[in-house]
Every structure is written in C-alpha cells, then in structure tokens.
Amino acid sequence: MSAKTTPGPAADRRKRDAAATRQAILDAAVDAFTRHGYDGVGVRDIARDAGVTAMLINRYFGSKEELFAEAVEVSFAPPTVITGTGSELAERTARTLAARTAPEAEELGPFLLTLRSAANPRAAEIMRDAIARHAGRRLGEELPGDDAGMRAELMLAVQAGVWLMRRVLGTAALAAAPPEELARYVTLLFQVLDPPAAEAGMPHP
Amino acid sequence: MSAKTTPGPAADRRKRDAAATRQAILDAAVDAFTRHGYDGVGVRDIARDAGVTAMLINRYFGSKEELFAEAVEVSFAPPTVITGTGSELAERTARTLAARTAPEAEELGPFLLTLRSAANPRAAEIMRDAIARHAGRRLGEELPGDDAGMRAELMLAVQAGVWLMRRVLGTAALAAAPPEELARYVTLLFQVLDPPAAEAGMPHP
DNA sequence: GCGCTCATTCTACAAGTGTATACTTCAGGT
DNA sequence: ACCTGAAGTATACACTTGTAGAATGAGCGC
CATH class of the missing domain: 1.10.10.60 (Homeodomain-like)
Structure with a gap:
C-alpha cells in the first residue's frame, strides 16, 4: 500500500x-x-x-536553487509571451492572453512560474535576471520609442496581473468574463503602451 | 549569544x-x-x-491558516487601494501607485501580501474572498457601466502587475522609471478601464 | 494575605526540509 | 566473461515546521 x-x-x-x-x-x-x-x-x-x-x-x-535557475531559463527562453509584431501585436497578444488564462485552460508558462515563486527573494532575483535577458529584452526591441523598456515592462505587468487575478486567484468577474470582451479591453491597454501611430493615440493629460 | x-x-x-x-x-x-x-x-x-x-x-x-485569514481581513479592509472618485480616480490612483511602488519606498499593503502568498492554494482562496468583499466590491461600485466588475478587477490586475515587477522583482526599467512618467502611462491605462466620458475615449477596434 | 483563574510558557512529537556520505547495480570496452 | 567507471539508491543528519498537552505563573477579588 x-x-x-x-x-x-x-x-x-x-x-x-x-x-x-x-x-x-x-x-x-x-x-x-x-x-x-x-x-x-x-x-x-x-x-x-x-x-x-x-x-x-x-x-x-x-x-x-540551481535546478530552479535552469528551470526558469527553460521556461522563459521560448518567445511565447508576445505573439505577432507591429500593429497586430496588441490585439494578438491580448487574444492569446485571454485564451491562456481561461479558468478551464490548464496551460502553464513563465507567468505562473513567476507569480508562484515570487515570494522567495532568491527566486525573485533569478527571475528578474531571466526577464531582463528574455521577455523584457525581446519586447523592448519590438516596441518603438525611447522609453520602450519601461513600456515593455508595463506590458508584462499587465499580463502578470491578469494571470494573477484570473488564474491564480480566480476572482469572480474575470473568471466569468467572455474571452472576446476581455481581449477587447486588454487590447486597448496594450495599445496605450504600443501606440499604433506614434503620437496619434496619445491624449495630452 | x-x-x-x-x-x-x-x-x-x-x-x-x-x-x-x-x-x-x-x-x-x-x-x-x-x-x-x-x-x-x-x-x-x-x-x-x-x-x-x-x-x-x-x-x-x-x-x-486562521491567523492568516484575519491578517488578510485587516490588510484589505481599509480603502487605500484606490484614491479619489469620478474623473480624478484614474490619475490620483496612478500617482499613488507610482509613489508606493518606488524602490526606495518601504510601504507594505494588500498587494504585496497577495503577491507573496498567492502560491499557496488555501491562501489564494482566502485572498480571493477578501478581494471580492473589499477592494473588488468598492471599486466595482465606483466604476460605471454593466461590466464594471470585470473592469474593476482589471484595474486591480494592472496595479498588482506594477507591484510585482517594480517592487517584488525589481526589474530594471520600472525600477529606474521617473515617477511622473510612470504615473502618466498608468493613468492612461486606468482611463481605458474608467472612461471619463462614457464612450468618448473608446476607439472602435 | 490567600486562592482562584486565566494568560502564558515548556516540553514534546511526528512529519518534512535540503543535502552529504557511503553503498549498490548496471552497461560497455576489451 | 570480466572489470571498471558511471548511474542510481539507501541511510542518515541536522534543522524546521505546525500543533498538542501539561505545567507554570502573575494578577485580581475577597
């Protein structure tokens, strides 16, 4: 037994x-x-x-700890965080995010790994470096402008936040949200950070 | 010794x-x-x-576990997550977020508690309920429209994401970002979720 | 001053942690 | 067919974890 x-x-x-x-x-x-x-x-x-x-x-x-470092490397290396380039980047990434964070989906990936290991300081350090070398760098090169690095990390922040609320915590409204409606809002969020026309979508605050 | x-x-x-x-x-x-x-x-x-x-x-x-549940209640009860109401909600909340997540700031609060405890399934459950009863509910009542619940949770998601990247992980670009510039972008993000005029800020996708 | 009550601590346990040392067992070259 | 080096396991250790039961001690009403 x-x-x-x-x-x-x-x-x-x-x-x-x-x-x-x-x-x-x-x-x-x-x-x-x-x-x-x-x-x-x-x-x-x-x-x-x-x-x-x-x-x-x-x-x-x-x-x-060293095993974790290698696992992080494996998880962050493939470019699955953003999908599409240029003008379709926002919408395609939003759709992908909505699909992957659906409550019934059981997809894993670097965001879950990050969210669930972030409490440990050493793990956080390891993941920060991995983000800098992989997702952050790639996304930063994709976006135009001089503050591209910050906007890229904000885009990762939005994604991480959705993963947290929808998949890790499972809050009611996001869990029940229809994918297309969620994707619509997330697309708008991403477009703020990756404006289709350089200064067109930018209201002066 | x-x-x-x-x-x-x-x-x-x-x-x-x-x-x-x-x-x-x-x-x-x-x-x-x-x-x-x-x-x-x-x-x-x-x-x-x-x-x-x-x-x-x-x-x-x-x-x-029961101690944790009470600690969560204490941490989530005070309405410090969003500051301001109506048209100033987006900008004021963004400024507050930028200030509190600054690398040199040592402020705590419910977001850090959530991010650092989310890995544990029971803790996640407890926090999901607390969010529903406190932050999520308050914010949902503040926002107009019928999908207010979803937009409220998206707003929390954005905040959680910034807390994660900037304070928990400490990624380079966000850590170095000037507060006012960060607040500017976050304001734009929040305005997507809390449009000042009902349909004015909404480009057709 | 005395005794009672309840706030607080002591001791203990069974389970689980990461890791080091010593042991066993198999595959391949000759 | 053997022997050797490598692949893998067993045992153990020192430590931490959450929690249970019994023992202790201080403060207060009388």
Missing part, C-alpha cells in the same frame, strides 16, 4: 541514460515549480515525478 | 492583557505575511515579533 520512496512510473523504460535523466528531472522541475512555486515543492516531489531519487538532483544540478 | 526562544522585546511593557496580546500577534502577522508570504513565515517568527510564544497563536487564532 505504501509507495515509500521508490522511483515513480516515469523511470520504467529509461535505463541509465544520464542526459535523458537530467532532462526528465528538468522537465519535472519546470512543471512542479510552475504549479506550486519554489517554496511549494520539495526536491523529493520533483524527483518522484522524474522517476528518480532526490539525490540525483543534487548530483546533476548541485542544489535546489 | 543565542537568542533561544525567549519572547522578543515587544512584550517588555505589556502585562497579561489578552486583547492587547492578540492585537500584537495580529499586527506582527500582517507585517510578516506581507514581507515574506504565507509559506515564508513560521508561526515562531510571528510569535517572536509579537513578543510571545508560538502556542499563543494557536490559542487565540486556532491555527496559522
């Missing part, structure tokens, strides 16, 4: 392949850290999901 | 006053949960800050 600490079912057909095992651990780590946050998972949990014992994590990654 | 588990200095001049002790614990809890998140603090930490022993927490609040 007791499962003890025996390797999980994931190891059933993988035999002593160091590279594959390392990858399995890393995959399990990304998944677990994204679902439960840095402080919410133990190395034993990750090891079980990967079908190994906890000690292999330290063998291959040195420590839990 | 060792501090052991002796009561902290906060208890020096408070003598066997149950109500005052309970309040001291609650204050320490709000502070600690806001700084380190639900999973980042132990009951012993909170007890030490309050100048008591860990067991008093269970005596007065039942469990760590």
Whole structure:
C-alpha cells in the first residue's frame, strides 16, 4: 500500500541514460515549480515525478536553487509571451492572453512560474535576471520609442496581473468574463503602451 | 549569544492583557505575511515579533491558516487601494501607485501580501474572498457601466502587475522609471478601464 | 494575605526540509 | 566473461515546521 520512496512510473523504460535523466528531472522541475512555486515543492516531489531519487538532483544540478535557475531559463527562453509584431501585436497578444488564462485552460508558462515563486527573494532575483535577458529584452526591441523598456515592462505587468487575478486567484468577474470582451479591453491597454501611430493615440493629460 | 526562544522585546511593557496580546500577534502577522508570504513565515517568527510564544497563536487564532485569514481581513479592509472618485480616480490612483511602488519606498499593503502568498492554494482562496468583499466590491461600485466588475478587477490586475515587477522583482526599467512618467502611462491605462466620458475615449477596434 | 483563574510558557512529537556520505547495480570496452 | 567507471539508491543528519498537552505563573477579588 505504501509507495515509500521508490522511483515513480516515469523511470520504467529509461535505463541509465544520464542526459535523458537530467532532462526528465528538468522537465519535472519546470512543471512542479510552475504549479506550486519554489517554496511549494520539495526536491523529493520533483524527483518522484522524474522517476528518480532526490539525490540525483543534487548530483546533476548541485542544489535546489540551481535546478530552479535552469528551470526558469527553460521556461522563459521560448518567445511565447508576445505573439505577432507591429500593429497586430496588441490585439494578438491580448487574444492569446485571454485564451491562456481561461479558468478551464490548464496551460502553464513563465507567468505562473513567476507569480508562484515570487515570494522567495532568491527566486525573485533569478527571475528578474531571466526577464531582463528574455521577455523584457525581446519586447523592448519590438516596441518603438525611447522609453520602450519601461513600456515593455508595463506590458508584462499587465499580463502578470491578469494571470494573477484570473488564474491564480480566480476572482469572480474575470473568471466569468467572455474571452472576446476581455481581449477587447486588454487590447486597448496594450495599445496605450504600443501606440499604433506614434503620437496619434496619445491624449495630452 | 543565542537568542533561544525567549519572547522578543515587544512584550517588555505589556502585562497579561489578552486583547492587547492578540492585537500584537495580529499586527506582527500582517507585517510578516506581507514581507515574506504565507509559506515564508513560521508561526515562531510571528510569535517572536509579537513578543510571545508560538502556542499563543494557536490559542487565540486556532491555527496559522486562521491567523492568516484575519491578517488578510485587516490588510484589505481599509480603502487605500484606490484614491479619489469620478474623473480624478484614474490619475490620483496612478500617482499613488507610482509613489508606493518606488524602490526606495518601504510601504507594505494588500498587494504585496497577495503577491507573496498567492502560491499557496488555501491562501489564494482566502485572498480571493477578501478581494471580492473589499477592494473588488468598492471599486466595482465606483466604476460605471454593466461590466464594471470585470473592469474593476482589471484595474486591480494592472496595479498588482506594477507591484510585482517594480517592487517584488525589481526589474530594471520600472525600477529606474521617473515617477511622473510612470504615473502618466498608468493613468492612461486606468482611463481605458474608467472612461471619463462614457464612450468618448473608446476607439472602435 | 490567600486562592482562584486565566494568560502564558515548556516540553514534546511526528512529519518534512535540503543535502552529504557511503553503498549498490548496471552497461560497455576489451 | 570480466572489470571498471558511471548511474542510481539507501541511510542518515541536522534543522524546521505546525500543533498538542501539561505545567507554570502573575494578577485580581475577597
């Protein structure tokens, strides 16, 4: 009846392949850290999901913190945060966001990883660096103007906020919001930060 | 050299006053949960800050989780999230946000508490309910229109996102952003969600 | 002054944390 | 067929976690 600490079912057909095992651990780590946050998972949990014992994590990654750093890198590297370029950037990104944060969707990704691990200071540091190197940099290059960096991070802020309220907390109104209506407002928000015509959409305050 | 588990200095001049002790614990809890998140603090930490022993927490609040619920209530109850009403709501709230999230500011508040505790599912549930009863409700009543609830939560989302990027993670561009320039963009974002004239600021997408 | 009551603390426990050392077991080259 | 080096596991340790039960001690009415 007791499962003890025996390797999980994931190891059933993988035999002593160091590279594959390392990858399995890393995959399990990304998944677990994204679902439960840095402080919410133990190395034993990750090891079980990967079908190994906890000690292999330290063998291959040195420590839990270094494993987290690699998991963050994996999660932030692919350019899935913004979709589309130029004039369609705002609307396409908004639609993608609305779809992915739907309550029934079970998509993971860097925003969930960030939100759920942000409480830990070391994890926060690691993620700040990763954002600077990946999402922030890419988005900053996409946007025009001299304060592009700030606007890019504001765009990430809006996305993170929606992920938080809709998927992590699950507040009522956003959870029940029709995707197209949500996408409409988010598009307007993004257009403030990425004005289609340089100064056209800018009312003087 | 060792501090052991002796009561902290906060208890020096408070003598066997149950109500005052309970309040001291609650204050320490709000502070600690806001700084380190639900999973980042132990009951012993909170007890030490309050100048008591860990067991008093269970005596007065039942469990760590119930203490957290009360701390959330205390943190969310005062209406400090939005400042101003009507046409000045957007700009004033934006200015307040920019000031409070400045890297050198050390203000706490419900957003930090939420962001740092969101990883824990039970904590998330508790905070979702608190938002519905406090910030979300108040803001929803302030905004006009029928989808006010959704726009109110989007406004909270924008604020939470800025808190996350600027204060929790400390990303470069937002940390270095001049307050007035940040406030300018955030004002524009809020005006999308709280249009000064009902349909004037609404470009057809 | 005395005793009672309740605020507060002591001791303890069972479970879980990250990680180090020592051990076992398998695959491949010769 | 072996032996060696690497892949993987077992055991253990020192520590922290939330919470339970019993013991203690101070203040107040009398």
